[in-house]
Amino acid sequence: MKARFRFFRRVEPNSLGFQLLSRSILIMAGLFILIGVFQYFTMQKFLYDKKEWGIQNQISSVSPEIWIRWKEDSSWEKDDVDAIKSLQNNVVTIAFIEKNGNISDLYVDPNYHLQVPRLSKQEYREIFETGKMADGYKIIRDEKSNVQMVIFQLVDPADAEKGIVQATVDLTETLALQMNLLTIIVIGSLIALIVGMLTFRPVLQRTMVPLSNMVNTVERIHSENLDERLPNKQGPVEVDRLAVAFNGMLKRIETSFALEKEIQEQMRRFIADASHELRTPLTSIHGFLEVLLEGGADKPDQLQIALESMYSESERLNKLVGDLLSLARMERSPDVHMTPGNLGELIRQMEPQLQMIAGARRIRFDLIDDPAIAIDPDKMKQVILNLFQNAVQYTDPSKGDIRIGLEKSTGEIRFSVQDNGIGIKEIQVPHLFERFYRGEPSRARKYGGAGLGLAITQSIVELHGGRIEVESREGEGTLFRVCLPVT
Secondary structure, eight states, rough: OOOHHHHHHTTTTTSSHHHHHHHHHHHHHHHHHHHHHHHHHHHHHHHHHHHHHHHHHHTTTSOOOHHHHHHHHHSSSOOOOHHHHHHHOOOSSSEEETTSSSSEEEEEETTTOOOOEEEEHHHHHHHHHHOOOOEEEEEOOOOOEEEEEEEEEEEOOOOOOEEEEEEEEOOOHHHHHHHHHHHHHHHHHHHHHHHHHHHHHHHHHOOOOOOOHHHHHHHHHHTTOOOOOOOOOSSSSSHHHHHHHHHHHHHHHHHHHHHHHHHHHHHHHHHHHHHHHHHHHHHHHHHHHHHTTTGGGGGGHHHHHHHHHHHHHHHHHHHHHEEEEEEEHHHOOOOOEEEEEHHHHHHHHHHHHHHHHHHTEEEEEOOOOOEEEEEOHHHHEEEEEEEHHHHHHHHHHTTTTEEEEEEETTTTTEEEEEEOOOOOOGGGGGGGSSSTTOOOOHHHHHHHOOOOHHHHHHHHHHTTTTTEEEEEEEETTTEEEEEOOOO
16 A cells, blocks of 8 residues: 555656656657657658659660650660660659650550649740759649659750650659658657656656655654754755755754744743832832821821832832833844044043042042044943943942053953952853843842843943953952954
8 A cells, every 4th residue: 555655656747756757758759759750851852862863864874866766756666775674664654855845755654544744834944944953853742642753854965956854753652661661760769768768767766766855854854843954965966955055944944943932031031020120119119108198198207218218219210211221222223323432531531420429439540542443422431330330339338449441452442340349159250241130139139230231231332343251259359341343
């Protein structure tokens, strides 16, 4: 049953193997027909030309005076003229045409029952003028489809006017020979076609094996997994190229699926973290409002504490929403206005603001006169503030020491913010730039922030064509370094 099913699959009309086989057979049949037709007409022309050449040679071998004597005396004994005997054996009629148009039938085969062919006077006149016909002969068909060849030869006796010897050849046997040859060609073509089909089909099936294997592999990939790949070396160059291209496509699809899965997972975490971060200040505000509604508004101390707490939480909520909107804008349509700028000068302009944020902490500036680089001043101020505020949050208010450095390296400018704060665990460093990431939520909550500042900073730096690096040891401090290319 399996073998029968495979057989029907092989001969399925819509299959590539069946179409290749059928079209190949059609092409072969067409070629055989063309060869047969060409051979038929070529052989016909060859036979006609050969017969014409032989008859004309026989006519030319007879002396012109003999033709005149034969015309004038039809009872003249011609048996001693071998050339005439040979000619009579090959033709059915012999006639002599004079220049004035008179026609004399010299010989008619006793078994010939057709009318002796006659041409028009104009055609005979052209032969007298040119010495021959265009083809040297003329094929005549009568109403009963009898085919005759009429051959002409101009003779020029010494003591008489020119004349035309006309010989008629019955082509019945010649046409029969042609038909036999055509039949042989047709039968031979059919045999060759059948043999070719029987020979070509196994060869074609063997040639189609790599493609069939590819189809089976693709079906397994479709039904099972995307990890399987097609062999790159299967034989035919075209199939190998298709396999390489298909494997590349599978790799891209697999990468796209993995990326989509990762994006979906990140989005799920993002929504969960964002909901949590938004819920926390809202819950706090809601709780203080309940306290005030239950009578706390009548108590000045409780009212003051509640208002200050709600104000602090609203500021935190406002910053969180602003950070989320900034991230969304940068991902959807990054809006960066790059202009030639001096990063050292930008930091010096921000020095009063940074001193105010630092409070009692010590700030050291180690800046160089850097060359002009392409930056967005507003976005770069946000990077500086985010990194500086991060250093302020994680350093002691009175013993904190923050260094802001700017140095030039090969092909880039390096801006760094280093502190002597609590540091970061080594296991947490790779996750610092993830949204809402907090190594220890309780400690992160103590120092503030929702875990979006560094994600925003990294996005801005990457929009500038740069990169951000971090070095940290727990209990010893942290160093953030921003590397921007020099234009």
